[in-house]
Amino acid sequence: MPKDGIGASTKRREDIRFLTGKGRYTDDINLHGQAYVHFLRADVAHATLNGIETQDAASMPGVLRVFTATDFDGVGGLPCGWQITDRKGQPMQEPKHPIMAEGKIRHVGEIVAAVVAETLDQARDAAEAIVLDYDELPAVIDMKAAVQEDAPRVHDDLTSNLCYDWGFVEENKAAVDEAFLAADHVTTLELVNNRLVANPMEPRVAIGDYAAHDDSSTLYTTSQNPHVIRLLMGAFVLGIPEHKLRVVAPDVGGGFGTKIFHYAEEAFCTFAAKQLKRPVKWTSTRSEAFMSDAHGRDHVTKIQLALDAENNFTALRTDTYANMGAYLSTFAPSVPTWLHGTLMAGNYRTPLIYVNVKAVFTNTVPVDAYRGAGRPEATFQLERVIDKAARELGVDPAELRRQNFIRKDQFPYATPVAVEYDTGDYEATLNKALELSDYAGFANRHAESQARGKLRGIGLAHYIEACGIAPSNLVGQLGARAGLYESATVRVNATGGIVVMTGSHSHGQGHETSFPQVIAQMIGIEPDQVEIVHGDTANTPMGMGTYGSRSIAVGGSAMVRATEKIISKAKKIAAHILEASDADIELKDGKFSVAGTDKSLNWGDVTLAAYVPHNYPLTDLEPGLEETAFYDPSNFTYPSGCYICEVEIDPDTGKVTIERFTAADDFGNVINPMIVEGQVQGGVAQGIGQALLENCTYDSEGQLLSASYMDYAMPRASDVPMITVDHSCQTPCTHNPLGVKGCGEAGAIGSPPAVINAVLDAMHRAGKPVAHIDMPVTPAKVWAAMNA
Amino acid sequence: MYNFDFVKPSTVEEAVAALQDDEAQPLSGGQTLIPSMKQRLNAPGTLVSLLGIEALKGISVSDGVMTIGGTTTHATVAAQADAYPALAYLAGQIGDPAVRNRGTIGGSLANNDPAACYPAAALASGATIVTNTREIAADDFFQGMFTTDLEEGEIITAVKFPIPEAANYQKFEQPASRFALTAVFVAKYADGVRVAITGASEEGVFRWAEAEDALSNSFSAEALSALAVPANDMITDLHGTAEYRAHLCKVLTGRAVSAIS
Numbered sequence A: 001m002p003k004d005g006i007g008a009s010t011k012r013r014e015d016i017r018f019l020t021g022k023g024r025y026t027d028d029i030n031l032h033g034q035a036y037v038h039f040l041r042a043d044v045a046h047a048t049l050n051g052i053e054t055q056d057a058a059s060m061p062g063v064l065r066v067f068t069a070t071d072f073d074g075v076g077g078l079p080c081g082w083q084i085t086d087r088k089g090q091p092m093q094e095p096k097h098p099i100m101a102e103g104k105i106r107h108v109g110e111i112v113a114a115v116v117a118e119t120l121d122q123a124r125d126a127a128e129a130i131v132l133d134y135d136e137l138p139a140v141i142d143m144k145a146a147v148q149e150d151a152p153r154v155h156d157d158l159t160s161n162l163c164y165d166w167g168f169v170e171e172n173k174a175a176v177d178e179a180f181l182a183a184d185h186v187t188t189l190e191l192v193n194n195r196l197v198a199n200p201m202e203p204r205v206a207i208g209d210y211a212a213h214d215d216s217s218t219l220y221t222t223s224q225n226p227h228v229i230r231l232l233m234g235a236f237v238l239g240i241p242e243h244k245l246r247v248v249a250p251d252v253g254g255g256f257g258t259k260i261f262h263y264a265e266e267a268f269c270t271f272a273a274k275q276l277k278r279p280v281k282w283t284s285t286r287s288e289a290f291m292s293d294a295h296g297r298d299h300v301t302k303i304q305l306a307l308d309a310e311n312n313f314t315a316l317r318t319d320t321y322a323n324m325g326a327y328l329s330t331f332a333p334s335v336p337t338w339l340h341g342t343l344m345a346g347n348y349r350t351p352l353i354y355v356n357v358k359a360v361f362t363n364t365v366p367v368d369a370y371r372g373a374g375r376p377e378a379t380f381q382l383e384r385v386i387d388k389a390a391r392e393l394g395v396d397p398a399e400l401r402r403q404n405f406i407r408k409d410q411f412p413y414a415t416p417v418a419v420e421y422d423t424g425d426y427e428a429t430l431n432k433a434l435e436l437s438d439y440a441g442f443a444n445r446h447a448e449s450q451a452r453g454k455l456r457g458i459g460l461a462h463y464i465e466a467c468g469i470a471p472s473n474l475v476g477q478l479g480a481r482a483g484l485y486e487s488a489t490v491r492v493n494a495t496g497g498i499v500v501m502t503g504s505h506s507h508g509q510g511h512e513t514s515f516p517q518v519i520a521q522m523i524g525i526e527p528d529q530v531e532i533v534h535g536d537t538a539n540t541p542m543g544m545g546t547y548g549s550r551s552i553a554v555g556g557s558a559m560v561r562a563t564e565k566i567i568s569k570a571k572k573i574a575a576h577i578l579e580a581s582d583a584d585i586e587l588k589d590g591k592f593s594v595a596g597t598d599k600s601l602n603w604g605d606v607t608l609a610a611y612v613p614h615n616y617p618l619t620d621l622e623p624g625l626e627e628t629a630f631y632d633p634s635n636f637t638y639p640s641g642c643y644i645c646e647v648e649i650d651p652d653t654g655k656v657t658i659e660r661f662t663a664a665d666d667f668g669n670v671i672n673p674m675i676v677e678g679q680v681q682g683g684v685a686q687g688i689g690q691a692l693l694e695n696c697t698y699d700s701e702g703q704l705l706s707a708s709y710m711d712y713a714m715p716r717a718s719d720v721p722m723i724t725v726d727h728s729c730q731t732p733c734t735h736n737p738l739g740v741k742g743c744g745e746a747g748a749i750g751s752p753p754a755v756i757n758a759v760l761d762a763m764h765r766a767g768k769p770v771a772h773i774d775m776p777v778t779p780a781k782v783w784a785a786m787n788a
Numbered sequence B: 001m002y003n004f005d006f007v008k009p010s011t012v013e014e015a016v017a018a019l020q021d022d023e024a025q026p027l028s029g030g031q032t033l034i035p036s037m038k039q040r041l042n043a044p045g046t047l048v049s050l051l052g053i054e055a056l057k058g059i060s061v062s063d064g065v066m067t068i069g070g071t072t073t074h075a076t077v078a079a080q081a082d083a084y085p086a087l088a089y090l091a092g093q094i095g096d097p098a099v100r101n102r103g104t105i106g107g108s109l110a111n112n113d114p115a116a117c118y119p120a121a122a123l124a125s126g127a128t129i130v131t132n133t134r135e136i137a138a139d140d141f142f143q144g145m146f147t148t149d150l151e152e153g154e155i156i157t158a159v160k161f162p163i164p165e166a167a168n169y170q171k172f173e174q175p176a177s178r179f180a181l182t183a184v185f186v187a188k189y190a191d192g193v194r195v196a197i198t199g200a201s202e203e204g205v206f207r208w209a210e211a212e213d214a215l216s217n218s219f220s221a222e223a224l225s226a227l228a229v230p231a232n233d234m235i236t237d238l239h240g241t242a243e244y245r246a247h248l249c250k251v252l253t254g255r256a257v258s259a260i261s
Helices: A014-019 A120-127 A170-181 A226-238 A264-276 A286-292 A375-393 A397-404 A426-436 A439-451 A472-477 A511-523 A551-578 A603-611 A673-693 A746-765 A779-786 B012-018 B033-038 B074-080 B085-092 B097-102 B105-111 B118-124 B209-217 B242-260
Strands: A035-041 A047-053 A063-067 A111-117 A131-136 A162-168 A185-193 A205-211 A216-221 A245-248 A280-283 A299-307 A313-325 A353-361 A455-464 A486-492 A498-502 A530-533 A585-588 A591-594 A600-602 A626-631 A640-649 A656-666 A723-726 B005-007 B024-027 B046-049 B059-062 B065-069 B128-131 B135-137 B156-162 B166-173 B180-189 B192-198
Touching: A035 A120, A035 A264, A035 A286, A047 A111, A063 A120, A063 A264, A111 A120, A111 A264, A162 A170, A170 A299, A170 A313, A170 A353, A185 A375, A205 A264, A216 A226, A216 A264, A226 A245, A226 A264, A264 A280, A299 A375, A313 A375, A375 A397, A375 A455, A375 A746, A397 A426, A397 A455, A426 A439, A426 A455, A426 A640, A426 A656, A426 A723, A439 A455, A439 A640, A455 A746, A486 A551, A498 A511, A498 A551, A511 A530, A511 A551, A551 A585, A551 A591, A551 A600, A551 A603, A551 A626, A591 A603, A600 A603, A640 A746, A656 A673, A656 A746, A673 A723, A673 A746, A746 A779, A779 B242, B012 B046, B024 B033, B059 B074, B074 B085, B074 B097, B074 B105, B085 B118, B085 B166, B085 B180, B105 B118, B105 B156, B118 B156, B118 B166, B118 B180, B118 B192, B166 B242, B180 B242, B192 B209, B192 B242
Parallel strands: A035 A280, A216 A245, A313 A353, A498 A530, A656 A723, B005 B046, B024 B046
Antiparallel strands: A035 A111, A047 A131, A063 A111, A162 A353, A185 A299, A205 A216, A205 A280, A299 A313, A455 A640, A486 A498, A486 A626, A585 A591, A591 A600, A640 A656, B059 B065, B065 B156, B128 B135, B128 B156, B166 B180, B180 B192
16 A cells, blocks of 8 residues: 555645745746736725826827727626526526726726737826726615615616525425414524625736737746636637636635636636737736735624524525625625525534525625635534523523534535534534643633733634535536536557546645545555646646635545546456456456465556557557546535634634634544645634634725725734644545545634634623624724623 | 836945935835825835845944944844843834834834834933934933934934843733733832833823832832823823723833842
8 A cells, every 4th residue: 555545644745846836836937028907996885986187198108008898899797607596586687797888987907908918017107097987876885775765786787786685495485484373482683794805915916918829828827727727718708719818827825716716807818818819818806806906704793593492403594695796706695595594404413494584785885705605604603503592591502502413423414504424423522622722721721811911712613514516417506607517638658658628627726635535545655656737728628726615525536536547447458468357367466466376466567558559458458547526516515613712712802813723523524634724724714814813894985995905904823823623523425436525615604603603702701791792803803892 | 106217325425315305205115105105105216125235234332322223123023132131022013024124223213103112112222323413311212102302314223222130021012013011111210210112192102201210219029009000191002991902011021020029
């Protein structure tokens, strides 16, 4: 067996180039004759755009051309990849999403004009000479105000600012309402899931290039899914057939969802390069990123939990306003619906659930998937309302959860919100987290904090999430306009080395390390014999990319299927050479042998025979050893876990510090435990960021107040405690070949409610009970709550 | 950033001469000026770097006064101001290592950001700001947010800090920028106590006179118990209300006093 196969904490091979400055990111690419674009962006949120005077700018030094909305004849709008059907069976309202503002400005940061020049400074200089003629309109910012009859309209051609009013499951609504009437106890909670900016370390970059000799276009871009961008931009925006369009996403420095989407800047650079016959490059500044990268979260929710006299959950209903921003970003409509409503059962047996979501257009940056995407919003409200119920009923929050868990003998378990969990053992992760966090010893630590004049609290949260997205037939029924399979081509070279071309994309996930571990295990060679290629549509099979914690569960499964084909064919070759039946050939430790004999061939002997077919079953088999597989999962994977957070509050300043954090996750089988731990650590850090620090804030006029790191607080190393991570509770996924579940988003999903539950617990224990406090729980907010 | 000319004189006289040009601006550590230029919010025709002037660098102590050259970096003060530990501590709390290795005391004081750290130390220490033309008492120097007594083209050459018997700096960080959300510098001298607060007031750094009187009578946190900073002139922003900042003024002053006593 290889020493670094499945289960080995192999160090990440890609880190050598990342840590020594040898990564090749999009901004590291500079093409011969490259020009630069500077986008003039709106500094008002809502306005009628009467005209744009570009003549002076166009005549400035170095300017190649100034573009405005009228220069895109024949160019389509940016497409939305998901259509939601509302409570009445009608499709959502779907406004056009132009590359540049057409007639109206709808959010601060929207592109109004673009200047392409020889240098970036020349482009910026010229942009200052552009004169906009506009009439400002009242901005629509607050979601509840936006859906009032007399609210100004973000889109004049729509009937209202309501994108859709979604009910799930609509048929259950009456039964849910009845259950509430019959309940012995009802807990009600209103909360906000704060708007976030993803802030990957690498800002977005796009370079368009046009080759006149074959009329082909290439886009280099910071994307999590280059094939998706090629399809969306080629087919829907620019009308370039896929065989004339290549999209390359090289090393990408973090995505967190915000690099899934097809953005105007990508289409612009590709379009302008062809117009000007020059490569056109755009590198986002951090300031631009704040007002042009799709934001995350931004839900306003009222949730109610009904319980019977024995504290069993009998029904749940929740009403959410979900901010879409000014336009529908690529997957925006799916986030508050199918990635959110389907998770409202959580880890519990609640028999009746009704979810209502009103998606609302506002004069803000579009909102779309951000690490967890819908599942953090579901988990936060559910785990908060359960904690509130426990407090109201005077029972231990851990025990209230335990009592209502789906039991491990109940799997597969069909929830009332349309998903079927394949496996799980929620008591196991609860018990593991209670043990690792020394839950029983909390009283001592509380007393010790108290002696120092500090408040101490402990909070827990469970989560379940649906990831490894997704079964194409199911999501098709739910409104997805794309399939969500994954692909892999496994190319075995003559001397036995392997190149895997995957449709998955790594932008921090460590695929170059973990994927080879799987193949090494299957064949019995060392992982360094395997190279992973990703990110270029020219040399990878059509794949859907990386998001929704899908890479190992879906992309890895495609690779397994392709490798199985390789092994099957290689056994036939070996059988021919060894003059045996292929049914008798065994592959172990990289060696083919005939069962029950001492006859064997090395892996390299067989691979060489495939390409030098002198002694080869040519009548039965083609030469060569290269196989492709497309894998479409039959279900989501359902990782779950229990997170326990312990905080201390300084009562004088309201400052919250996280003293201990424990994560006990069930990810099924684990390929590389170190990488999985890193994913959890990073996810929890982002969840702590949301809970304590991060907040994207607009004023009533639609100005972005948190527009830089001066006001948008990212978590720093010192804000994040040492996190105890455990994934020893493993109920393997039953429907993918590796038995794996996604792990990339779990930390960001499970941690915010654990943190808030701990903060409120501390306040409660100190005799300053507060029913709820919205994220982020800044010192000022905690102090105000305690001194209200 | 717009184009500009750059000069790096080696004497104060040459720098002053270069700054006679209306379009010229002095450049010290550049921690505020350069970002504002990158955002095209500031467009000097000429930058006159003060960093080539050796006479503006370094720390010396004489007769109970610490003199710090105008272009001495925060990192240098943090590492070398041993004779005034609270000041060294304050310098070590500014920004991050990159900021501390570039930013200078003269630049910070001349900018007088309402949330900067140094103004609190200068005001609480009764420091003297020395320029190429005169000496200005700290009490006269700070004149509100981003406003000082400096004339156009006047250069801070040094800052003289009378070293107190004891002092302490309590900084409560704004979580995003890590500037002071509110910070308090308490300095105890033989002739009385001085308390200066930064980050809190719409008027920039200020002295809390009532606390100074109370502490000069009885140097203990309890002496503050009946006092309160009125919230009227305090800043309200994304990170805290006026009431919260007023509350922090008292909490942090108490902590500084407790740390000393």
